[in-house]
Amino acid sequence: MKGKEPIFLPLYLGSEKSVVARTGRDNMLSGIYMGIVLIMVFYNLFIYFSVKDRSYIYYVVYVLFAGLTQFGLKGYNFQYLWPGDGAFDTLSVTLFGAIGGLAALLFTRNFLELKKRHSRFNILILTFSAFFILSILAVCAGFTTEAFKAMQITTSISSVGVFCISIILMLKGYRGAKFFFYAWSVLLAGAVIFLLKDYGLLPYNTFTSYSVQGASAIEMALLSFGLADRINILKREKEMSQAEALRVAKENERIIREQNVLLEQKVHERTLELQDANEELNATLEDLKQAQSQLVESEKMASLGQLTAGIAHEINNPVNFVSSNVNPLRRDIDLLLDAMAAIEKVALSEAGSGEKEKEIESIKEDLDFDYLKVEITHLLKGIHEGASRTAEIVKGLRIFSRVDEDDLKKADVTAGLESTLVIINNLTSNKIAVIRKFSDLPAIECYPGKLNQVFLNILTNAVHAVVKKFGERPGGKITISTHCDNTHVYVTIADNGTGMDDHVKRKIFEPFFTTKDVGEGTGLGMSIAYNTIGKHNGDIIVESTLGEGTRFVLQLPITHKS
Incomplete structure (x- = not known):
C-alpha cells in the first residue's frame, strides 16, 4: 500500500474463524446499508413519478450516489460492479461523492425553497454546487487528487453551511427545516465519530467503523420523512382550500335562497299594493313573477348567483319608485271622488244655476282642483317610468337566462x-x-x-x-x-x-x-x-x-x- 499522504490501514489479527465471522458481519452491515439505500431510491423514485416534484429526483440521485460512494470506500464497487477496472475505481469515489454532493445541494435548495424564501442562501448553495461541478470536471480531466481534495473541502464546508441554514430557517418557523436539522445533525455526528476513530481518539470497532454509514442511513430516512411530511402539508392545504371553496359555495347558496325569499316577499307586497293599477302595471307584475322563477332556476349558475344581490337591487329601485307613488295617487283619487260626490249633491239641489255654479267653484277651490290634476298626472308618469324600467330589467333577465340554452x-x-x-x-x-x-x-x-x-x-x-x-x-x-x-x-x-x-x-x-x-x-x-x-x-x-x-x-x- 502506498500513497502521497499517510495511510490509516486497519489490521485485524485472529483465527480464520474469527476473521471469517468479522468479514461476514461487515458484509451483512454493508448489505443492510445498501438495502436501505435501494429501498429509499425505488420508493422515492416511485413517488416522483406520481407527484412530479423535482425534490424527489434530486433526493434519489443523492441517495444513490451517496450509497455508491460508501460502497466504494469499502471496496464493494470494485469487487462486484466493475471488477478488474482499477482505473475507474480509483476515480469513482471522488466522482460519485461530487455527484452526490451536487444532488444533495440541489435537493436542499428545492426542498427548503431557498429561491423564494432566502435569496442569499440560494446564492450560497449555487456557489457550493459550482465547486462540485468543478470537481467532476477535474476528475474527467484526470486531476484525480486535486478533484478529491476539492470534493472533500466542498463537502465539509457545504455540510456545515446546510446545517446552519436549516437552523436559521427552523428558527424562523419553517417546518421542513426541522428534518434537515435533525438529518444533518446525525450525519455530522457520524462523520465526527469516524474522524475521531481515524485519529486514534476513539477505538476502532464496528460502531466507529460504520458510524458514517449508519448516520447516512438515518439521514436518508429523516430526509425521506421530510418529503413525506411535505406531501402531508400539501394535502392539508388542498383540503383546506376545498373546504373553503365548499364554505363559499354554501354561503352563496344561502344568500341566493335568502334573496329569492326576499324577492318573493317584495313581489307579493307590490302585487297587493298595485291591484288597483291599470292593465300595463298588472302585466309588469306578471313579468316580475316570471323573473323570480327564472332567478330561482339560475341558482345552478355560480356567476349569476354571485350577482343576485345586485339584480335584486336593480329591480327594487323602480319597484320602490312605483310603490311610493301609489298611496299619494290613491289619496288624490279619494279626494277627487269626494269632490265629485259634493258636486253631484249640489247639482241635484233646488238652488238656482248661479248659486250652484258658485258652490261648485267653492268646492273646486277648496280642493285645489287644478293642482290635483297636475299631481295625478305627475304620479301616473312616475308609475309608468318605474314600470317601464322594471320591464326593461325583466326583459334583460329573460334574454340572458335562456331556458333553451341546450338547443342549437x-x-x-x-x-x-x-x-x-x-x-x-x-x-x-x-x-x-x-x-x-x-x-x-x-x-x-x-x-x-x-x-x-x-x-x-x-x-x-x-x-x-x-x-x-x-x-x-x-x-x-x-x-x-x-x-x-x-x-x-x-x-x-x-x-x-x-x-x-x-x-x-x-x-x-x-x-x-x-x-x-x-x-x-x-x-x-x-x-x-x-x-x-x-x-x-x-x-x-x-x-x-x-x-x-x-x-x-x-x-x-x-x-x-x-
Missing part, C-alpha cells in the same frame, strides 16, 4: 350582449364607462344561454380588473365592439384594467386557475368560456399587457357545423 338555434348576439350588460349594471354603474360599438350582425346558430354565460364571465373579469386598478377613481373603461364578415361574427371586449403578464395569460383557461382572492372566484369562468367557444367551433384570442389592460376577441361562425 339562431340568436341575436347583440341582444345577448345587451342583456348581459343589464345583469352587470350594478357592478359598472357610476364607476366604469361602458362603450358600445355594435354593428348590424346577422343571427347566428348557437346555444344562446351558454353564449350569454361567456359574455358574463369575460365582462365580470373585466370589471374586476378595472376596479382593482382604479378603485373608486374615474378613468375605468370597458369597450364592447362587434363586426362580421361572410362567415364569422366577431365580438371584442377590451378593458383598461390591470392586465396580465405572460405567465397568467398562459394559464387563464386552465380549470381552477384564478388571480382573485379566496372566495372571490372559483377559477372556472374562463375555462367554461373556452370550452363553450370551442363547442361553437369558434375561437377566443387574448391580448394583454400588464398594467395597461386586456382584450378578448371571440370569433363565432354564423352557421354551426357539426
Whole structure:
C-alpha cells in the first residue's frame, strides 16, 4: 500500500474463524446499508413519478450516489460492479461523492425553497454546487487528487453551511427545516465519530467503523420523512382550500335562497299594493313573477348567483319608485271622488244655476282642483317610468337566462350582449364607462344561454380588473365592439384594467386557475368560456399587457357545423 499522504490501514489479527465471522458481519452491515439505500431510491423514485416534484429526483440521485460512494470506500464497487477496472475505481469515489454532493445541494435548495424564501442562501448553495461541478470536471480531466481534495473541502464546508441554514430557517418557523436539522445533525455526528476513530481518539470497532454509514442511513430516512411530511402539508392545504371553496359555495347558496325569499316577499307586497293599477302595471307584475322563477332556476349558475344581490337591487329601485307613488295617487283619487260626490249633491239641489255654479267653484277651490290634476298626472308618469324600467330589467333577465340554452338555434348576439350588460349594471354603474360599438350582425346558430354565460364571465373579469386598478377613481373603461364578415361574427371586449403578464395569460383557461382572492372566484369562468367557444367551433384570442389592460376577441361562425 502506498500513497502521497499517510495511510490509516486497519489490521485485524485472529483465527480464520474469527476473521471469517468479522468479514461476514461487515458484509451483512454493508448489505443492510445498501438495502436501505435501494429501498429509499425505488420508493422515492416511485413517488416522483406520481407527484412530479423535482425534490424527489434530486433526493434519489443523492441517495444513490451517496450509497455508491460508501460502497466504494469499502471496496464493494470494485469487487462486484466493475471488477478488474482499477482505473475507474480509483476515480469513482471522488466522482460519485461530487455527484452526490451536487444532488444533495440541489435537493436542499428545492426542498427548503431557498429561491423564494432566502435569496442569499440560494446564492450560497449555487456557489457550493459550482465547486462540485468543478470537481467532476477535474476528475474527467484526470486531476484525480486535486478533484478529491476539492470534493472533500466542498463537502465539509457545504455540510456545515446546510446545517446552519436549516437552523436559521427552523428558527424562523419553517417546518421542513426541522428534518434537515435533525438529518444533518446525525450525519455530522457520524462523520465526527469516524474522524475521531481515524485519529486514534476513539477505538476502532464496528460502531466507529460504520458510524458514517449508519448516520447516512438515518439521514436518508429523516430526509425521506421530510418529503413525506411535505406531501402531508400539501394535502392539508388542498383540503383546506376545498373546504373553503365548499364554505363559499354554501354561503352563496344561502344568500341566493335568502334573496329569492326576499324577492318573493317584495313581489307579493307590490302585487297587493298595485291591484288597483291599470292593465300595463298588472302585466309588469306578471313579468316580475316570471323573473323570480327564472332567478330561482339560475341558482345552478355560480356567476349569476354571485350577482343576485345586485339584480335584486336593480329591480327594487323602480319597484320602490312605483310603490311610493301609489298611496299619494290613491289619496288624490279619494279626494277627487269626494269632490265629485259634493258636486253631484249640489247639482241635484233646488238652488238656482248661479248659486250652484258658485258652490261648485267653492268646492273646486277648496280642493285645489287644478293642482290635483297636475299631481295625478305627475304620479301616473312616475308609475309608468318605474314600470317601464322594471320591464326593461325583466326583459334583460329573460334574454340572458335562456331556458333553451341546450338547443342549437339562431340568436341575436347583440341582444345577448345587451342583456348581459343589464345583469352587470350594478357592478359598472357610476364607476366604469361602458362603450358600445355594435354593428348590424346577422343571427347566428348557437346555444344562446351558454353564449350569454361567456359574455358574463369575460365582462365580470373585466370589471374586476378595472376596479382593482382604479378603485373608486374615474378613468375605468370597458369597450364592447362587434363586426362580421361572410362567415364569422366577431365580438371584442377590451378593458383598461390591470392586465396580465405572460405567465397568467398562459394559464387563464386552465380549470381552477384564478388571480382573485379566496372566495372571490372559483377559477372556472374562463375555462367554461373556452370550452363553450370551442363547442361553437369558434375561437377566443387574448391580448394583454400588464398594467395597461386586456382584450378578448371571440370569433363565432354564423352557421354551426357539426
